[in-house]
Amino acid sequence: MTATLIDFYINVTALSVWVVYKESSWISAVVWIILLICFGSITTCVYIVQQLFCITCQDPLYLVLLNSRNRAENWYERT
Template sequence: MGLVSPAFGLKVLFSALGCVMLATLVYTISIDGLPFRKDLLTPWMTATLVDFYINVVVLGAWVSYKEPNCISAILWIVLLVCFGSITTSGYIVLQLIKLSPQESLEDPMYFILLRQQRKNGVDQKPKLSVVSARVLFSALGCLMFGTLVYTLVTDGSPFRKELFTPWMAATLIDFYINVVALSGRKQV
């Protein structure tokens, strides 16, 4: 019996997560209609959406770094903004499919985080320095924390029954699937 690669397990995981989010989206639309309604924008839903889109910015930065050309990066980022973790899951599965058998057996998350070398052997200099990225992501973390504190102070506890709407549940599922993707790299 052959050894199952870590990449295979990740493909199954992210395929399943993408399907769970797709089913959640279809179910929520069928029972509660489209999400483009003002009555859904409670303070806690707004805070959740701020947190969700901060994760999308981080994932968009990775996609921008990873994609070989600007057009494909923009397309993937638009899909991330529109479809959230369904796109995240699909993108990760596609990156895992591109791995060589050796990369699939070693540390697939390491290899999908890397930018592919250009055919001429010369990789472009990153557009954003590590220091700039740290400053940007620190600012986003402060924004996330500030949003949480502000919403707690102005609207109270998020653990109230009236806040748990079908769209809040769907947004939280979407958010946490992206958190799984962001947490997927091995800490050194």
């Protein structure tokens, strides 16, 4: 049981850092983190699917991993 809880909270911590990095507002980041703590893997799947639906470019990995500010800055540099 202890190992399961430690594993869960390590995963939630890593995913929470990614959510805070990706989200544009603190309120939405906090809501997602609370959902991650309460529902775990289901919330992770929903968040990833939501991020995949936001993809409009040719390089999905680039869009999923970077937050919107970095994408906009990099897009301006490439054009």
